[in-house]
Amino acid sequence: MNTNTMSYKFRQFMMFAGLTTIAFASVVIIPFIYGLYLTLTSWDGVSRDKPFVGLANYASTFADSAYWQALGRTLIYSVIAVVLVNVVAFILAFLVTSGVKGQNFFRAGFFIPNLIGGIVLGYIWKFVFNRALVAVGSAITSGTATSLLATTNGAMFCMIIVSVWQYAGYMMLIYVAGFMSVSADVLEAARIDGCTNMQSIIHISIPLMVSSFVQCLFLTVTRCFMVYDVNLSLTNGEPFNSSVMAAMHVYNQAFTYKNYGTGQAEAMILFIVCAVVGVLQVYIGKKAEVSA
Amino acid sequence: MDDLNEKAARNRKIKHAIFIVILIILFICFIFPFVLVVINVFKTKADITSDPLALVGKHGFTLDNFPEAMRKMDFWKSFMNSAIITITSTIITIALSSMAAYVLVRNKWKACGALFGMMIASMVIPFQVLMIPIVSLYGGILGILSHRTTLIFMHVGFSSSMATFMFHGAINTNVPIALEEAGTIDGCSRWQIYWKIVFPLLKPTIATVAIIDAMAFWNDYLLPSLVLAKKELYTIPIATQAFYGTYSTDIGLVMAALLLAMLPILILYLFLQRYIVEGVTSGAVK
Numbered sequence: 001m002n003t004n005t006m007s008y009k010f011r012q013f014m015m016f017a018g019l020t021t022i023a024f025a026s027v028v029i030i031p032f033i034y035g036l037y038l039t040l041t042s043w044d045g046v047s048r049d050k051p052f053v054g055l056a057n058y059a060s061t062f063a064d065s066a067y068w069q070a071l072g073r074t075l076i077y078s079v080i081a082v083v084l085v086n087v088v089a090f091i092l093a094f095l096v097t098s099g100v101k102g103q104n105f106f107r108a109g110f111f112i113p114n115l116i117g118g119i120v121l122g123y124i125w126k127f128v129f130n131r132a133l134v135a136v137g138s139a140i141t142s143g144t145a146t147s148l149l150a151t152t153n154g155a156m157f158c159m160i161i162v163s164v165w166q167y168a169g170y171m172m173l174i175y176v177a178g179f180m181s182v183s184a185d186v187l188e189a190a191r192i193d194g195c196t197n198m199q200s201i202i203h204i205s206i207p208l209m210v211s212s213f214v215q216c217l218f219l220t221v222t223r224c225f226m227v228y229d230v231n232l233s234l235t236n237g238e239p240f241n242s243s244v245m246a247a248m249h250v251y252n253q254a255f256t257y258k259n260y261g262t263g264q265a266e267a268m269i270l271f272i273v274c275a276v277v278g279v280l281q282v283y284i285g286k287k288a289e290v291s292a
Numbered sequence: 293m294d295d296l297n298e299k300a301a302r303n304r305k306i307k308h309a310i311f312i313v314i315l316i317i318l319f320i321c322f323i324f325p326f327v328l329v330v331i332n333v334f335k336t337k338a339d340i341t342s343d344p345l346a347l348v349g350k351h352g353f354t355l356d357n358f359p360e361a362m363r364k365m366d367f368w369k370s371f372m373n374s375a376i377i378t379i380t381s382t383i384i385t386i387a388l389s390s391m392a393a394y395v396l397v398r399n400k401w402k403a404c405g406a407l408f409g410m411m412i413a414s415m416v417i418p419f420q421v422l423m424i425p426i427v428s429l430y431g432g433i434l435g436i437l438s439h440r441t442t443l444i445f446m447h448v449g450f451s452s453s454m455a456t457f458m459f460h461g462a463i464n465t466n467v468p469i470a471l472e473e474a475g476t477i478d479g480c481s482r483w484q485i486y487w488k489i490v491f492p493l494l495k496p497t498i499a500t501v502a503i504i505d506a507m508a509f510w511n512d513y514l515l516p517s518l519v520l521a522k523k524e525l526y527t528i529p530i531a532t533q534a535f536y537g538t539y540s541t542d543i544g545l546v547m548a549a550l551l552l553a554m555l556p557i558l559i560l561y562l563f564l565q566r567y568i569v570e571g572v573t574s575g576a577v578k
Contacts, residue, residue: 012482013403016395020388020452021407027449028414031425038425045432092318100311108565109319112326114572115561117511119529120553123536123546124325131344131543132328165322173573215576226418229513233533247420251514254424264424271421278416 039265045258057265070249078224081163085220088168093175110169118229125162152242155235171216178212210288218281333547340543361548370531378509381447393459411453443519462497503571
């Protein structure tokens, strides 16, 4: 059989990859291109026609101060959460690879928050912050304590706590894989040369785990930056819209206020941020591989 | 010398004891929210409000929260919806993505390069960029939202890039081309070679993809909430969200609903813990 004809290639490709191509194109590629078109229209979500408005949506995006506030808030939240998640995850990974009894049990336990969806996690913590911690606070001050979720900075603080709790176990697993990949020979050589434990972590393990760090950092950056589920269930933007993150703002802009065109234009800006982060990840990842 | 060894051993023991104490404290912090839910689910509403930290409420131990929460959030129906959607989407994703990866690895055609390139590039697209056009296309123009099949199709489409990427790597490194040539000589068609030789060799990757995707599908909220607008199609996350919206003041019921929403995956974790931890790690490290 001639395997170099166009029709053979086409049939082979369609037989194996046809359905995947169709599914992928119809939920990712076509919506993405169609989304670019939507940014140039003002659609209210109901009417059939989508009036063409040119770049007006981008203009209103730049004028939408609530959007830029949400974006700035998301950036600050992401930076703090990413640092804390990774510090906690690294410490956990160090502790559960140090050879103590029951380390597999601890690993499995710290991972549990990752199994459960953001909606449920958010409501559990809402209960913790609104009821349990208020009860503790009232008992200590013997008065009536208010919930952290009711104050502007408190709500953001709660978002950070929940994110750290949610992602630390997952990142711990990646750091554990990193610790395991550091060869025992090198560590033993260091010990014979008189390294203390601390020194061998700082000067040997960490440099050899650069790829784990890169991976964890980017995983947490993208997850924190696009946070939605926990935001919705834990704070729902309250109090006074002071904890609305970028993703939630886009959702509200489109589906609550029916400004689909502006919402899509604002989403595109999120995409640009994510694309830059993605390219950086590939670039830094490649560099880290060479040095490790 | 013996003395030194003994001293080192004693130091190690002390160090381990300190580590274990730190780990236990951290562990309690990690599971504290869950414990709180479990404690309060067996209390009456009045007891939870008066003292959420007490182990047993003044009105004693009660199981009444469960049946009522189950009825009000239509637990079994949303459980079945979640199960059908998760299982079907995972199986289809694995079958289709691994097949696509096979043709992408073994051929240097332009279409293969283009598809794989687009898949890799699409991984940086956040869902929020696609949700508005998807609602507009599938709801406004095609009018096929509010069907389980539509959601399954979308799950397959969204997860295809990551799954294809992982199978691509696995076929590249784990499937020797000589085995396939032997199959060709014995008279197998491409289709038979794939299902009889290549697919069985992909088992570890199939497990990894199954775990990662099934967890993502089961817990997904935003996409299903946009697609499944009808109450009888609700999955567990949507049912939880809707339940909280209606009964948030009935805190005993909320506790039961939250526990019910967590239980299926926690029970599964109890049995498949090793596989889940391994799957997630190898999925992330790739």
